[in-house]
Amino acid sequence: MQESTATPAPTGEIDRSQAGTLMPASNVRDLQGDMLNMGALQGTPVLVNLWATWCAPCVKEMPLLDELAVDYDSELRVLTVSQDMQGAEKVGPFFAERDFAMLGSWMDPEGELGFAIGGGVMPTTVLYDAMGQELWRVSGDYDWSSEDARAAIDEAIGG
Secondary structure, three states: OOHHHHOOOOEOOEEOOOOOOEOOOOEEEOOOOOEEEHHHOOOOOEEEEEEOOOOHHHHHHHHHHHHHHHHOOOOOEEEEEEOOOOOHHHHHHHHHOOOOOOOOOEEOOOOHHHHHHOOOOOOEEEEEOOOOEEEEEEEOEOOOOOHHHHHHHHHHHOO
C-alpha cells in the first residue's frame, strides 16, 4: 500500500505536461470478453478514464463521464477502463447496479494500460486527439460537468 492511501484523492487539474505522448497500444476487455486494442483507436478523440470500484472519487465521476459520452456522442469516445484486479467479478455487479447510457465495461485487470499511462493516482483521465496523441490529463477527482471541463474538451476537439 502507498503511504498516501489515508489521505483523500487529490482534486485534479488539467495537466498538459505530457502532451504529444502516444496512446499506449494496450488491449482491454469488456464483460462479454470482447477485446479492444487501444492503439487502433484513431480517427476520433478519446477520453480514457482509469478507475476502480473501490475508489470513491472514481465512482463519483462515472455518471459525469456517462453524461459526457452522451453529450459528445460522435465527437468524442469516452472509454472508462477498470483497474480492479478481480476484473469482471467486481465490474459486472458495478455495471449491473447502474444504468449508464454509453459507458462500456472495459477492464485492465493486469494493469497494463494503467502502468503504460502512469501517474499512480486514481482516477486518472487522459484526453487523446484523433491521431492518438495526448493533449492533457487529470489525475484525481474532477468535475466533468463543469464549464472548465467542457471548455477544455471543446478546445481539444475543435468544438
